[in-house]
Amino acid sequence: MAGPIYNEKNIKAPLYVQVYGTITGWLKEGKYKPGDKLPGENILAEQLNVSRGTLRQAMLLLQEDGLIMNHQGKGNIVLSNKDMSQSGMEKICNPMVEFCNEPIDKVTLTIGFQPPTPKYQEVLKLSASTVIAIIDIVYYSQGAAQGFANVYIPYDVLVKGNVDFDDNDEVYRYYCELLETGGLYSDTRLRVTSARERTAQVLGIKEDDTLLIMEEEIYTEFDAPVLSQKLLFRPSQYEFALRRKNDRM
Amino acid sequence: MAGPIYNEKNIKAPLYVQVYGTITGWLKEGKYKPGDKLPGENILAEQLNVSRGTLRQAMLLLQEDGLIMNHQGKGNIVLSNKDMSQSGMEKICNPMVEFCNEPIDKVTLTIGFQPPTPKYQEVLKLSASTVIAIIDIVYYSQGAAQGFANVYIPYDVLVKGNVDFDDNDEVYRYYCELLETGGLYSDTRLRVTSARERTAQVLGIKEDDTLLIMEEEIYTEFDAPVLSQKLLFRPSQYEFALRRKNDRM
């Protein structure tokens, strides 16, 4: 290998991650093309000066990325040299921005603080004495509102981010940062609904026009609630991509 | 451990899968409750008479299931004793059946064979000389049509299943079996559309009423196309659940 690879924090990454990086590099360069068989694990391990166990850890990562496929007795087959890190709905992202047919060029925020309603006491596991921030976000493209978000974040979470509540840009940045944090998972529901008065007004559509609504709660890996949100989409502007998967036999 | 665990094919499962089974058993019994710390890996490995490496392979499976959470220096913490194998949209399933608010109690099929249109030659990677089966499925609940599916399956795939094309029940069973096969993945799009004449008629709704449409192609892990389908849902009857996830830091 060329030398130790350092991650974004300038800390040396584990050896097997470095190996993973080397091999993904090969695939991107086209050293091995889709359908090709990689050299055997013993050979690869020797070439890269690592033990076979370490190499296999790297292979695991490649498999998770869908870049290679392996079968006992056959070998490790290259599936794709594309960058498979496409973001579909199965990953947490901001669907308002990610799946809009038109690029979102403006967002507006209004922030308020309230004690949680009983419903949010329940879903955010809070007591009535705490406070939650209610952030309304409108997403515009070329002057037209494309979607509307209703975000509920517990006060503690907002404090942890060290956010200046008066700076809307900063709050929005923190919200986006939250969605990109590693180790989160969500429970999400998606359905069709019709616009009520206020929403219709904000989005500039007729009352009772159909809308797509996504409701979700986002948690950390420790099951601690991070936020709860309702997203309303103008259906004509949105198409949701998704990769579904059946893993084990 | 109680003894070797055999899988559904009566073949002895690998040791680390057996260990995984033992520990999930403990969690279900409540031997360790959410928030508890599991004994250290060295201790567990000794108790279960396996090497620490093997135990760690089992721990990996537990982590993937979201049952435990581990942190260097802390230990392995139990997150949940629930059965986390809930099926959301992130897994391949039959959304028509899975996400309908009313139980589906009847399906009707019509099957036809055609050479593929240029579009399906492209997505199913077929030549014009082959044949695809076009299966239309209508899903009913209490006499009312709730959804409509348009499934395209290459002839070879259908032949591999050894299916009698004249037996609609058998074809439907094979279709469901396909969706449950391990190792598959899909590229799926979900959006809102409006009913055209024929669909409106089948579903008993007005023309131009809004519908949810899901279009997807399903592939094997080898990137071989298995089927392509369009699913049309009566939006009032459907709510889609989904678990989104951000894995690595």
Next chain:
DNA sequence: TCGTATTTGTACGTATGTATT
């Protein structure tokens, strides 16, 4: 605050089993 013990993470080596060619 500091050092020490505990606990998981990484890495190596070796041996054997099992599926494919």
Next chain:
DNA sequence: AAATACATACGTACAAATACG
């Protein structure tokens, strides 16, 4: 039948993060 290649399993050692006195 033999060779090849991945899968499983064991053992050892040290590194790094955390917890605790």
